[in-house]
Amino acid sequence: MKTFRIGLIGLGGMGQAHIRWMSEMGGRFRLVAISDVNPPALADMGDKLGISEAKRYADFERLIADPDVDAVVSVTPNNVHAAIVRACLEAGKPFLAEKPFTRDFEEAVPLLALYERQPVAAMIGFTYRYTPAFRYARELVRQGRIGRVRSFSSQYLQGWGAAQYNCPFVWRFDKAITGTGTLGDLGSHMIDLARFLFGGEFLELTAQMQTIVPERPDPLTGEPVRIEVDDFVSFQARMTGDIRGVFQSSRNAIGSGNQHEISIYGDTGTIHASTLDEGHTVLIGEDGEGQLSRSTIAVPQRCRIKQYDDFLALLDGTETDGLPGIIDGYRNQEVLEAIVRASEIRSLVEL
Known part of the structure; x- marks a missing residue:
């Protein structure tokens, strides 16, 4: 080889x-x-x-x-x-x-x-396409285990940017380098995960972006530097299949290290998956006797694919299911642009 x-x-x-x-x-x-x-x-x-x-x-x-x-x-x-x-x-x-x-x-x-x-x-x-819990959630959705998907909630929270930690001005806060703040850094993952899980596109959305901590100390001088990028973003979207999603992301969520999670609501049940427990996916639905049950399912080995497994397959010329390529990057950027625009005009934006 x-x-x-x-x-x-x-x-x-x-x-x-x-x-x-x-x-x-x-x-x-x-x-x-x-x-x-x-x-x-x-x-x-x-x-x-x-x-x-x-x-x-x-x-x-x-x-x-x-x-x-x-x-x-x-x-x-x-x-x-x-x-x-x-x-x-x-x-x-x-x-x-x-x-x-x-x-x-x-x-x-x-x-x-x-x-x-x-x-x-x-x-x-x-x-995060290679987080086992998310990958298994995608499989459960495709199998119809919760019926038709109607809505979902997604959040990606970190706490390192909260005001009390006095985090200095680093490149992730520099608009000239990063373009957006939390949106491009964490929100891009939420957007991609939704496209990966449901196989559709974003059709329309509304959004709010906010800079909670307006200044950060220069790491060399200690002088305050004005922040021009978001450290909180929330948006609501309609996707292909009339699936509705609610998203939030923040760097100011004290107690959240790297908390990326999604709850998916279908006609017959709910799926929950999170980076806080990458090896399990939660499935909620009625059992055979009409009683509501909650099962925490260990992710099967077939869903434990690494990012470099797919990169290697790509270089070998082997087709894989769900590898994020150029089109995925482009579509993601298109949605990021729509979120910025929706926040600026405070109105619905169609893609």
Whole structure:
């Protein structure tokens, strides 16, 4: 079996997580080149991984053009997502790129056009498609275990941004880098999960976005920096099949570490799944005697698919069910744009 030579762009915390995930794939991936704008990080990680100085790139375009790189993994802040995807498409090089697809919808449009002219094997990093509890919930929905789905509620909560923690101004609060705040970071996952679970598209929505903590201290000077991105967002949507969804996301939910969950309501029952218990999915419905029952079901092994299982299959040329590709990234960005617009005009937006 072929071992794929990987070039990694971005050596931050998530980049290191990707290094670990690749190492768990039985030798099918070999990291041969790295790129980062931070010279000390590039040197330290290069030494740690045993990568020669010739394969340590300050310029990601040189890494993408490297003939020794079979595929690219990109784990960077949002402001370079579009440029990296464009370079991979132009070079015809397969890639796995972090979400959101781009910083805003305007950046997404020409990328889709380029992809349609010259398609490349590509994957967008919507990692929660690979949460076992969510994957099993999708299977239960498809089996009709709760009848026709009528509505659902989805939330993705974190607490690290709450005012009492005095979190400094980091790139996730910088509009020029991130585009939006909580919406693009956490909300993009909720949008993708809904599309993944129900197999449909967003048709219309209303939304509210808010900046709860208006200033953050500069990490170097301590001076306050004005925040121009959201740290709370809520929206209501109608999807294909007349399915109605209620969403909320926040970085100010004290006590929530990484709480992403969904409750799905059908004609004959309810399904609940959460990152707080990735190995189980809850099914509520009537038993054979007409009594309401609640079952906490262990997720079967077939639903324990890793993100890199699908990336490997993509590179091998094998079709998989539910791999998030370019179209998924584009549709996600389209919904993000509609949410921003709905919040600004305080009215219903149709997609």
